[in-house]
Amino acid sequence: MDPLLLARWQFAITTVYHFLFVPLTISLAFTVAGFQTAWYRTGKEQYLRLTKFFGTLFLINFAVGVVTGIVQEFQFGMNWSDYSRFVGDIFGAPLAIEGLLAFFLESTFLGLWIFGWGRLPKGVHLATIWIAAIGTVLSAYFILAANSWMQYPVGYTVNEAAGRAELTDIVAVLTSPMALVTFVHTIPAAFMTGGAFVTGIASWRLLRHPDTDRPAFRTAAKVGAWMVVVSGLLVAITGDIQARVMTDAQPMKMASAEALWETSQPASFSIFTIGSLDGSEEIFSIRIPYLLSFMATGDPNGKVEGINDIQARYEEKFGPGDWTPNIPVAYWSFRLMIGAGILAAAAAAWFLWLMRRDRLPTRFMVATAILLPFLPLAANSIGWIFTEMGRQPWIVWGLMTTPNGVSPSNPWYAVALTLVTFTLVYGGLALVELSLLLRQIRLGLPTVGPESAPTGEGEPALALGY
Amino acid sequence: MDLPTIWFVLIAVLWIGYLVLEGFDFGVGILLPALGRNEPERRAMLHTIGPVWDGNEVWLLVAGGATFAAFPEWYATLFSGFYIALFLILLALIFRGVAIEYRNKRPELAWRTRWDWLIAAGSFVPALLWGVAFANIVQGVPIDADKEFTGTFFTLLNPYAIVGGLTTLTLCLTHGAIFLALKTDGDIRARANRWAGRIGLVAAVLAVAFLGWTLMLRGNPAAVATSLLAAVALVGALVANRLGREGWAFLGTALTIGLAVTTLFVTLYPNVMPSSTDPAFSLTIENASSTDYTLTIMTVVAIVFVPLVLLYQGWTYWVFRRRVSAPTSTVEP
Numbered sequence: 001m002d003p004l005l006l007a008r009w010q011f012a013i014t015t016v017y018h019f020l021f022v023p024l025t026i027s028l029a030f031t032v033a034g035f036q037t038a039w040y041r042t043g044k045e046q047y048l049r050l051t052k053f054f055g056t057l058f059l060i061n062f063a064v065g066v067v068t069g070i071v072q073e074f075q076f077g078m079n080w081s082d083y084s085r086f087v088g089d090i091f092g093a094p095l096a097i098e099g100l101l102a103f104f105l106e107s108t109f110l111g112l113w114i115f116g117w118g119r120l121p122k123g124v125h126l127a128t129i130w131i132a133a134i135g136t137v138l139s140a141y142f143i144l145a146a147n148s149w150m151q152y153p154v155g156y157t158v159n160e161a162a163g164r165a166e167l168t169d170i171v172a173v174l175t176s177p178m179a180l181v182t183f184v185h186t187i188p189a190a191f192m193t194g195g196a197f198v199t200g201i202a203s204w205r206l207l208r209h210p211d212t213d214r215p216a217f218r219t220a221a222k223v224g225a226w227m228v229v230v231s232g233l234l235v236a237i238t239g240d241i242q243a244r245v246m247t248d249a250q251p252m253k254m255a256s257a258e259a260l261w262e263t264s265q266p267a268s269f270s271i272f273t274i275g276s277l278d279g280s281e282e283i284f285s286i287r288i289p290y291l292l293s294f295m296a297t298g299d300p301n302g303k304v305e306g307i308n309d310i311q312a313r314y315e316e317k318f319g320p321g322d323w324t325p326n327i328p329v330a331y332w333s334f335r336l337m338i339g340a341g342i343l344a345a346a347a348a349a350w351f352l353w354l355m356r357r358d359r360l361p362t363r364f365m366v367a368t369a370i371l372l373p374f375l376p377l378a379a380n381s382i383g384w385i386f387t388e389m390g391r392q393p394w395i396v397w398g399l400m401t402t403p404n405g406v407s408p409s410n411p412w413y414a415v416a417l418t419l420v421t422f423t424l425v426y427g428g429l430a431l432v433e434l435s436l437l438l439r440q441i442r443l444g445l446p447t448v449g450p451e452s453a454p455t456g457e458g459e460p461a462l463a464l465g466y
Numbered sequence: 467m468d469l470p471t472i473w474f475v476l477i478a479v480l481w482i483g484y485l486v487l488e489g490f491d492f493g494v495g496i497l498l499p500a501l502g503r504n505e506p507e508r509r510a511m512l513h514t515i516g517p518v519w520d521g522n523e524v525w526l527l528v529a530g531g532a533t534f535a536a537f538p539e540w541y542a543t544l545f546s547g548f549y550i551a552l553f554l555i556l557l558a559l560i561f562r563g564v565a566i567e568y569r570n571k572r573p574e575l576a577w578r579t580r581w582d583w584l585i586a587a588g589s590f591v592p593a594l595l596w597g598v599a600f601a602n603i604v605q606g607v608p609i610d611a612d613k614e615f616t617g618t619f620f621t622l623l624n625p626y627a628i629v630g631g632l633t634t635l636t637l638c639l640t641h642g643a644i645f646l647a648l649k650t651d652g653d654i655r656a657r658a659n660r661w662a663g664r665i666g667l668v669a670a671v672l673a674v675a676f677l678g679w680t681l682m683l684r685g686n687p688a689a690v691a692t693s694l695l696a697a698v699a700l701v702g703a704l705v706a707n708r709l710g711r712e713g714w715a716f717l718g719t720a721l722t723i724g725l726a727v728t729t730l731f732v733t734l735y736p737n738v739m740p741s742s743t744d745p746a747f748s749l750t751i752e753n754a755s756s757t758d759y760t761l762t763i764m765t766v767v768a769i770v771f772v773p774l775v776l777l778y779q780g781w782t783y784w785v786f787r788r789r790v791s792a793p794t795s796t797v798e799p
Contacts, residue, residue, distance in 0.1 A: 099528035103524040104778075115517040115786060
């Protein structure tokens with residue numbers, strides 16, 4: 001077996017799996033902080049109960065996010081050692097800074113938040129969850145800056161003698177258009193995910209137990225739905241900007257996303273195609289005229305370069321070879337990502353309409369609500385598959401190809417062993433986590449005492465602790 | 467000192483931070499099923515490390531990230547070379563992290579007991595394997611002219627490295643038991659104190675053997691000094707433990723671990739990964755490091771943020787400074 005293929009599968013599985021938890025961690029941290037702030041300011045018990053309810057779900061999710069993140073930190077060295085040697089001077093810095101600035105904040109202040117109920121003054125305790133939440137966003141920024149450098153290398157020179165890329169401008173790396181636009185695209189996507197999660201759970205509770213805690217869950221369902229709608233809008237706007245940055249930086253990725261073989265002006269956007277995507281024939285497709293030109297260039301009559309022309313250009317620049325990514329994967333992942341995102345935002349808007357004033361969710365709506373969190377989750381994963389597979393055959397765009405980055409001396413069976421084990425363990429953890437989430441959701445809002453429970457050390461106050 | 471040397475020192479500091487801090491929560495984790503006689507006791511034990519263990523583990527992530535940034539070649543050779551060992555450590559840390567967070571999420575005793583064993587195993591494996599890994603780094607492993615590790619997992623399991631692993635394991639156990647004595651009350655406190663004394667003797671024998679062996683392999687005067695200090699600190703810790711001076715005992719084991727790691731880095735200098743194939747192939751501070759530009763940026767970031775981290779992590783320990791007791795015996799105010 002080919003160690004390269006195994007290493008790529010391992011990276012894909014560990015990263016996509018890790019990223020199921022990351023967006024939920026980011027957005028739920030803020031949601032819980034929001035509920036706790038509402039409790040702090042109004043003193044209303046329902047906000048405290050929501051804080052604890054979603055706080056517990058947040059922590060169940062956070063645990064798996066943390067442990068899968070450890071693998072992320074080390075797998076560059078384990079499976080991609082030649083990549084690490086080549087880029088370490090540049091890529092290592094944001095990773096180390098992420099740990100020092102963000103991971104310490106998140107883990108330390110979450111520890112304070114979990115165990116600090118009743119021990120810290122209320123205001124200080126509230127601050128701990130906000131600081132942890134800010135830590136999650138900082139973390140996202142640095143890791144996205146690192147990834148963006150792989151998509152669009154800036155601020156470096158290649159030192160041929162040392163055989164590596166060397167950093168010349170850290171500010172350029174941290175403020176590259178790719179890094180900034182990816183950050184503002186990913187964060188609202190995370191909030192869509194968390195919003196959908198909150199709405200889905202709250203609506204389910206409203207239907208199954210319409211008499212318990214109706215006002216609290218109505219509030220939560222609406223807050224969640226608003227999060228999805230507003231961040232959905234932001235995701236669309238920033239995605240549009242990102243498409244233009246991508247067209248400039250990685251024209252091949254954009255052309256592949258559309259399976260646009262021939263350079264076109266104006267270029268139409270195909271929503272759906274039946275037939276092969278190899279450029280030979282198209283059996284049937286639904287197309288929106290001018291849309292691709294607009295997405296790629298901002299001008300409905302703009303010229304969009306096709307795969308064939310780009311391939312010819314790259315052969316001149318990089319030598320003979322196939323410089324195209326997997327076209328069907330790029331094509332379908334691009335539209336599935338957009339489609340799932342739009343569907344989620346539309347469903348959430350429809351919910352808000354149905355729940356206007358005092359209306360309760362309908363049965364059909366609840367069935368949709370349970371599926372709702374899976375739409376942004378799918379869009380996130382598929383978006384990353386598009387981003388990473390659309391960059392192929394490069395591991396660092398234009399500088400290093402993926403086969404050149406893999407660890408040269410790892411035997412296939414070692415990579416296979418870790419791939420299979422991580423996959424099985426991750427699968428098992430997913431089942432355990434899901435069962436715990438469902439159990440917690442079934443238990444409903446925790447009860448809090450008259451003096452708003454967080455008293456000293458008693459059992460109820462420890463609901464979040466151990 | 468030039469920048470690469472400063473970063474060699476900083477990497478050592480990060481590993482010291484990691485092993486001193488996570489060292490005691492590893493120890494508590496391994497002792498959990500054995501020292502905790504019933505559910506309230508185990509819960510109290512976990513409570514001592516609950517607010518801090520995750521923050522302690524971040525020291526590892528930062529040590530890893532900083533090695534990547536400051537010494538990419540070291541990061542690449544070490545983690546691709548020690549592939550299976552690192553994989554086992556990661557697996558253990560995954561199980562351990564989830565187990566600590568999930569054990570209380572259901573009330574059933576069977577559920578909790580199952581996670582307790584995973585906490586113990588997940589603490590045992592890294593406490594042992596980090597020692598094995600560090601001993602191998604110091605001793606030297608087969609590395610070729612391309613800076614590639616040419617051995618296998620079994621290359622790492624040599625007698626010296628196994629003594630190294632057992633040393634870190636027993637040091638973590640002693641450190642953890644003393645931490646428990648420091649942070650609990652009642653029966654657990656007394657039991658932890660007794661266990662610390664017994665395990666501490668084994669740790670002392672192993673530590674003297676391991677550090678002595680290290681000095682014979684690559685001794686230098688500075689390493690002799692730090693290892694002697696480590697031995698003194700450990701003896702001091704055991705005496706303090708015997709006298710029931712828990713704070714001093716904990717300081718003693720913390721110093722022991724810190725000085726033992728210092729000894730390893732002092733013997734390593736100026737190499738970062740000596741090659742047993744040919745000394746000319748060794749990874750050194752010079753040939754493994756990043757550019758001065760990157761190291762300068764990293765230095766600025768470290769100067770600003772490491773003290774800040776120490777400050778708020780220190781504050782956490784202060785907030786949770788009270789002793790934890792098993793709920794059946796007394797109720798804490």
